[in-house]
Amino acid sequence: MLALEVQGLTAGYGPVTVLRGVDFRAEPGQIICLMGRNGVGKSTFLKALMGFLPVASGTILLDGMPLHGLPAHDIPKRGLAYVPQGRRLFGPLTVAENLAVGGLVRGNDSATLDHVLTLFPRLRERLTQIAGTLSGGEQQMLAIARALCLRPKVLLLDEPTEGLQPSMIALIQDAVRTLKAEGVAVVLVEQRVDAVLKLADRVAFMVAGRIEEVMPVKDLSPDADVFRTYVGV
Template structure:
């Protein structure tokens, strides 16, 4: 479905991604694990066209996204929830969601299906998003992305700084999206946030995917976690 084929990416003259390749299928959750600076976030930005690969390709259902301007990528069915959420703080919950709907010309039915995943947002529609709790802001960021009805959802550390109950809500929503056939690429730092929801795990080091394993293999042997992330995770 989505294939990242041997991309090289730079910030200025500093190379961050080196011949990085990965793939994710419909109805699958692929987690990217690795230390800070390994290239995980840059991979998501490269998929979205926010960082332009100098070589390689990002292909979704036969379309080379890496040849498109960044604003065209969401229209092909890729949604991105960046680290830090990037909500429009002065706009209401409803207004933030409306922006998501406009990106792919979706309607009220799409909004209703999205809000079914995050019922608490129904009670906050007129509230400014900047006044929500951290967990509610993360739900809104995900809901806004889902208003695109994406084929692929990119999540950059969605559980960072959240209380356990909110982490469980986010995790449950990811599982439901997988069951609905959405492909999810999840960037995380903590293996305990990954094991309950991922199907496969890609370990990233120095801008490359070094190993990819299914989650059941990882449950039985955490040596790769210790190698690429650290003993404390």
């Protein structure tokens, strides 16, 4: 089974090294959560996967094909999609226009758009609404939907439920479970232990720019020592 496989990844910002020999693997049809204290490199890792940061050393393979060294605009074409923390929508554009931007790589076919709107039916009702006027939860749905217009093999989500009300969190978690069932590999940065235990198949704990430990969720409980050790909760 092919997957996203990272070996020995070192990267950072200019002279500052943040990621130090990261080894990581995301499997099709599984959700792997990336946890760790603030500043350990979780968001930096996602940015490096997407080509936003130069890779100093190491490899990034998707289905056996190298992504490291590719320009950032080519990586989505290979099947990697990214929803950053803070959403970064085109606020003045409509919902439909934001989705069209997301679909440019794949040619904006109607079947993909219909699939995305079936996953997030609330967006179907708001296609003509300006994105900047949506609620926070609806904006997060749109950010995920825009990424899914790429028809990705791997979806990277950076704290997608941060600051949202429980009903919106539940809707987004349901969508992520559906993607898992469809065979998408989901890499989720998440700090809330309850959410991780509900969603994830495995948890990768990051410390100081390295993956220190990877554990199956079935071996974890809410009061497991690893959460206190690596996340501080």
